[in-house]
Amino acid sequence: MSLPQPVSDLTAHLGFWLRIVSNHVSQAFAAKLAAREVTVAEWSLMRVLYGREPMAPSRLAEEMGLTRGAITRLADRLIAKSLILREASAADGRAQTLALTDRGSALVPHLAALADRNDAEFFDDLSLAERETLERLLKSLAQRSHMSATPIA
Amino acid sequence: MSLPQPVSDLTAHLGFWLRIVSNHVSQAFAAKLAAREVTVAEWSLMRVLYGREPMAPSRLAEEMGLTRGAITRLADRLIAKSLILREASAADGRAQTLALTDRGSALVPHLAALADRNDAEFFDDLSLAERETLERLLKSLAQRSHMSATPIA
């Protein structure tokens, strides 16, 4: 039975700290959205639809970084809450379109305000310069690795 | 039917960029671990046990930020892979302890090397100064909001 060899500490990784902070910010946001009975994924889909033409599920899947199967079910939930509508495409018998209902559209600004508030809550006591630096570094990392897609999970 | 009022852009939020980058880093790590047939949660549990005394599931739950139910199931999977052992506590008839098997213990350094490599892959083309800044900002955010617990999700 050999003694364990030393391995790098978890906290040595930037990825570790990134995940801690990101998870906390997201969970705090989820808690705020819960007051409106909306999940982060639901908010995200609604935000993509907001102010745009009715959109194919496949396009939403692409923009949100989810599978089409996930979009089908997410849409089902939002339809059940009367926040979006699904309609068959006139042009293509296979295609569907998703669009916000009036109720859904009216809700988005309120949810956006929660997003603003959540961001402020975590980042407002960084200095302006620090916030700018953080944003610059994150965007540069995102660009380098060709990260796209609205992140959900 | 009213026109949608302008709402803040998604990409205006630091939380958005944080989540994008964090998700990508985590997914890349998950892909590396998959080669060893281990998930991020499994790695995380093994890393907590590594080099320590057998530990109660409830303690792991606390350190990892998961429920006890989640630990029960996560432990079941690791036991099925012969990476950890579950034993009844001698002192307390309700209690169990979890510990790495020799096989599990031997695997940890290899997984830690994957973690090192993953972190390097994403962050090594930031300058040293930039990495230090990012680490400082993330740690300061974590501290301010009393974030603890190994993040999994």
Place this chain on the structure above:
DNA sequence: TGCATTCAGTTGACTAGGAAATTATATCCG
């Protein structure tokens, strides 16, 4: 002592996502 309460862990019901199979429609081309 003995019964209520607390505590550790597990389990069942549920949520939410992915991968792959499935269904229905559209397109391409011989």
Place this chain on the structure above:
DNA sequence: CGGATATAATTTCCTAGTCAACTGAATGCA
């Protein structure tokens, strides 16, 4: 034209969490 192939969405099955109910053991106090 009509069959092969491609495409859009959905569905099925699987994984992995949560919450809350449950089981059995320990504790506490009348």
